[in-house]
Amino acid sequence: MTADAVRVPVSLGERSYDIVIGDGLLADAGSLFRAVLPKARAAIVTDVNLANRHLPALEKAFLAAGVEASAIVIPPGESSKSFEVFELVVDQMIGGRYERGDAVVALGGGVVGDLSGFVAGVVRRGMRFVQIPTSLLAQVDSSVGGKTGINVRHGKNLVGVFHQPDLVIADTGVLDTLSEREFRAGYAEVAKYGLIDDPDFFAFLEANWREVFAGGPARGHAIAVSCRSKAAIVARDERETGDRALLNLGHTFGHALEAATGYSSARLVHGEAIAIGMVLAHDFSVRMNLMGPEDAVRVRRHFETVGLPTRLDQVPGGLPDADGLMTLIAQDKKVARGALTFILSRGVGRSFIARDVPPEAVRHFLAGELGAA
């Protein structure tokens, strides 16, 4: 294994596992896999983009370690998180005679991870599962915590299971082939961990974001800190009944924006939506007299600096009015029985779960933001 690899343990009792993070780790994937699953076969699920770029290296590593592997390649993009592709991959998994002790190996971004984790969770009522996240978002967010799922016509991620992986291998070097836009979108989730409860990390990012984008030790550090942060929250609340909601900072607004743009990644990708959402969450917190304006300005400025959108008028193609956005917010799955739960903040690194936020206050705030555009 590369000398400088870092292990972040995710402590979930008998479902505990490690996230291994390092530059060039794909070459060690075979031995890492074998150490955790000595006898399992590997059913790799990946998308076309990864199949062309990194699948050969993974297959080579598996071959070298004597791991029997085959690959199922799905189309790239959010539309693969569908019943149709789900059924197709399940069918191939069973047709390939994979058993409970064998592993589904997700090589890809969050789409591949969410879909194949769901497959691993239900084939023979649960197979082993290994994540090899290849997008920044997947390395710091979607591959950690065991949430899996697909989309239905009523909304995103509404169908799935909690199914923890047995191992996560994050090769920070594979991010070099990720598009600048996708990297930046994933970076919004990295910054989120600073904003939730780690002001020092946010300050580190303000000072070192160029190095994180460029690659090398600063990138590895940022990913490790992010994983540690998510792992701690997940360990406290595996099934999202409490604290885990903090991870939704910026997401209630963000999801509404994604819905408003028809989940068209041409218009807005998830990280861009939540970048705007996090800025809105802080501005709204200022409006609610929860914090002074200085920290909200810091948040907005940092996202501007790295090239993320921060304002509603930056969403291409226009948006519905405040009432329209409120309807989308109410439809978001995080709304329980009519009460609005938001993640608000008392300052950088001081986020908290606010229950019973008055919908009227949110509507007024959004009307103002839209008017300002």
Add this chain to the structure above:
Amino acid sequence: MTADAVRVPVSLGERSYDIVIGDGLLADAGSLFRAVLPKARAAIVTDVNLANRHLPALEKAFLAAGVEASAIVIPPGESSKSFEVFELVVDQMIGGRYERGDAVVALGGGVVGDLSGFVAGVVRRGMRFVQIPTSLLAQVDSSVGGKTGINVRHGKNLVGVFHQPDLVIADTGVLDTLSEREFRAGYAEVAKYGLIDDPDFFAFLEANWREVFAGGPARGHAIAVSCRSKAAIVARDERETGDRALLNLGHTFGHALEAATGYSSARLVHGEAIAIGMVLAHDFSVRMNLMGPEDAVRVRRHFETVGLPTRLDQVPGGLPDADGLMTLIAQDKKVARGALTFILSRGVGRSFIARDVPPEAVRHFLAGELGAA
């Protein structure tokens, strides 16, 4: 609640729940539901046969207890355990705005229970779940233990999750509208609990089977003993990694027969298949010198007496030869890495898990049985 209702606890830590058993319990379903899930809405899933017979009584009971309920009606029969019906019910569940805290309520046999348990397990990554089993098989077997799932073209129950119910309500009176053939098939699973590890219960059944078929206290007793027996095994081994395999007594042969008859219930229903399977398992145990012939004769005679099939030549439409049956056995999901695991017996109530049974011995035995036909 009816005075003579019996509660069988299923002890699974924080996933523990009760099976409530009694004649006429459907009328109390509303208050039983409320006691466990004080604020949940109920999304009833049922099939056409039950919708005509028992759904009105359930809706009345829910109304009386102030439980908001609506019903999704699926076609009856095994073919509803499909991706297609699964997707349809999931879609209606989400369209109906049911949340995590709401309950899917399965009113029906094992088909309705398995399908809707899977739906409950994956909608919003897990909703509450209540089983109201209406077939004998469902009351003593499929509604207890948390296994859910659907069939795929490669085989039965290959896709699903473990998702424990919050409550099981077994109204022994609703079995009066079950067809004689379905009742008898379910009875095979009742007798199975005696054969696994309870010789006294098997003796009780030999003496009292007519009363069990007729209804009343003997039926309630047989169902309660069966549930207690399954609950104990499930509590020891929730995820079927060990002891729970005992529940597969007769099932390796039985599944092969179901596959050989194309899962056509016109030819063979599950309970008939495993009745033959249990007789074969005991006869094969005699052949393997594990037990003397007397107990095997007892098993065969009791099944004959109640009108269950016991011989391969009773399967309408003919069967493949021994090699063909062996292929089907090898395809059964309980086969791990080529080794044959069978549930064999040392006598009535003395079943055990036999690993590494020589396939050649099974093939010879089956060839003999087929030849004898």
